[in-house]
Amino acid sequence: MAVSLAMTVNGKPVSAEVDARTLLVDFLRNHLALTGTHVGCDTAQCGACTVHLDGRAVKSCNVLALQAQNASVVTIEGLIADDGTMHPMQAAFRDCHGLQCGFCTPGMVMSAIDLVNRHPQADEATIRAELEGNLCRCTGYHNIVKAVRQGAAVMGK
């Protein structure tokens, strides 16, 4: 069944006719060609597909596109300023070597921003607990934690 869909993605209005069963992640990747959002599992465990839905981090593999009707979605592509400047969290991941293969990275960054929004003064234990829903197989998380702390510090300024 095709349904009409309208939402704001990275600040721009988008609309489309999609199959009602379309997942938000597939809408972003296949309809809007926003391939920065990744799919790493099929059980909502890895978090590679994390985006912001009305300011809150969600796993977009676990949300129907329809559930984002009239909502505002931000993906990793939407974090960059018009002049190309990275979001402080993106810059912190680069500065702290918080990524290796880069596949989990977009979801990790989106989760990190969300956790800092909710816990601006997060300590290491809080950061580790909050990142429980995002799997990284490359970094062992050490430098991701470091990056989140640095990103939080810059975001707080």
Add this chain to the structure above:
Amino acid sequence: MGANDKTGLAGVIGQSVLRKEDARFLTGTGQFTSDVVMPRQTHAYFLRSPHAHATIRSIDLAKAKGSPGIVGIFTAADLTGVNGLPCGWLITGTDGKPMNEPPHPVLAQGKTRYVGDPVAVVIAETIEQAKDAAEQIVVDYDVLPAVVSSVDALKPDAPQLHEQAPGNRCYTWALGDKAAVDAAFAKAAHVTKLDIVNNRLVPNAIEPRAAIASYNRAEDAYTLYVTSQNPHVERLLMTAFVLGLPEHKVRVIAPDVGGGFGSKIYLYPEETALVWASKRLNRPIKWTADRSEAFLADAHGRDHVTHAELALDQNGKFLALSVRTTANMGAYLSTFASCIPTILYATLLAGQYTTPAIWCEVTAAFTNTAPVDAYRGAGRPEATYVVERIVRDAAVELGISQEELRRRNFIREFPYQTPVALSYDIGNYDQTLDGAMEAADVAGFPARKADAKKRGKLRGIGYASYIEACGIAPSNIAGALGARAGLFEAGEVRVHPTGSITVFTGSHSHGQGHETTFAQVVAGRLGVPVENVDVVHGDTGRVPFGMGTYGSRSLSVGGTAIVKAVDKIIAKGKKIAAHLLEAAETDIEFHDGKFVVAGTDRSKTFGEVALAAYVPHNYPLDKLEPGLNENAFYDPTNFTFPAGTHICEVEVDPDTGVVEVASFTACDDFGNIINPMIVEGQVHGGVAQGLGQALLEHCVYDRETGQLLSGSMMDYALPRADDMPPFNVQTKVTPCTHNPLGAKGCGEAGAIGAPAAFMNAVLDALAPLGVKHLDMPASPHRVWSAIRAAHANA
């Protein structure tokens, strides 16, 4: 490296240069295989066997072929002229016969041998249509008894997988001098015995495997995008051995690849079927594995069952080591399966020690499980786990400290010929043990243990002094040992007219940061800014040749190929500069990015020489070709031998069996380091995978049905941020003696040292309760059960 730098790599070398590749990954503009979209692309879904072992009586496709959107459905019956997938290493058994090598069909032929064995490929306009049609396929299976453990498979009454492998035996192979080992045991003052299981793992790179194959009818040529660690090897195996295609008509591109850890080395059935079908259908075909599919059908790792005995004299000197291992190959031989529990395992059993006699016998068995192949470390973690567990037990039994027993047996003279074929060129094992003990504050352990006790926790400390052999080499020796491929690496350095540089490497980066490290190598040697050097990898259409990335070989082998090409550039540049400066070639020196007439201030910059090579108006055209572009192939003369000591502390809750990693310290010797930030990151990731194996991860098949019980991220516990401690990573340097970079390799060390360090710590923590043995993973249930059993036996 300072004034004594003989590598010619001053300046940017040894600096933590931020990664060039990060900008695209952080902004969502990387290009992974599943991001590739082709015009008119179709989607493939693989129908897989739901049974571990079954005869296929019939396959009825009629209904499925009428399903909406179907473009094609193929089974083994359609693949006429398509050969099986090859194994890249021939092991010769103790009986002098080649290993049993049953066919590994692209799609199951007459029989399925593991849950997930591909039976048919369904290709449709959309992936949903392909999946819907697959449900309409009727496969009539005659289910057969299954066997999943290697030990069970070798029993006389076990279900038989392959006609070509009687008794499910792939080979029984041995290394070492059994007579010498027997003689040493006969005179030993003490013998320590160990029965140990190295648990089966699923690699789980976060990017699932994917491929998109297309065929150009006008050119009769194919392009395959695939999640591969070694696209040239993929192409060679697929074209020459399986599909019978000319290599120059197949371009394999491994774009951004989201982690590999070994699992993306191999030639798999899926991409092979896609390439074949892309011509048949004359449409591009895309396939991306679901995670559930990855659990079923990616090559798994480890899965050893081992009995080991260590003979010692009255002073704690190791006299001999005897090891018998049963290794699980899975249902079919994956690309390098056969060499992992043999060549990459038994050869490492000397560890860091002077054990004069070693004998190892390995029996490899086929089972109704997914193929098993290299996973981060590949044989070397298994060897280290045996050696460091038995050394730990021996120290406990003899009442010698863990540090002291290791020191009494360290190799201190190099080169050192082990009794298991390898010759270590250099190392300093006291140095890395000292470094680890200092960084881990071993002296403060008793106080930390006492503090834990007050909190009701048992604190333990564990050591692992590991060795690994990286950059498998040289090709002629590997060939004599059964390798069916060369093990060199290729590189090309292309200097552009204005002096900027593109490097083409046969190594492949899937997280390792080659685009940065290799750029530093070239920039350092040529004295140009890192920004002026870009690195291209992962494309058979652009890179001359390549053996790819595995076995921590990229810098020591791939990097050296690049260095050789750079040196050819410098040599040619000197000739050009000599002409421009009207000096003798022998008087030209190259340093700091300049060609200088020795003892004068007359010079030409690297850029000026590059421009002269491409605008050869004033150029020795009678003696020299224009252009500045060089290729090199490098075949190492020996393995490299990274080594180090890892120290882990754990705290166990005796009431629940929950183990927490309290601290982890690694002190490693990787030889010279180009980018410390990247090297530390590699250690972090390796340690996390090693701790994952020891603390959490466990691939389990049901013993009766052969169903995969740990088939999703809900059932298979991957390490998460709150399972891991911060890591304390130190390095010491003894430069490798036989490559110009002095580099050894760092990618696998963490996964090699961590399991033994962790398990030794757990056993140390539980020792007061009488627990003497535990297998990985140290899950709460296992630990709690071990505590209960020890209590009951007390």
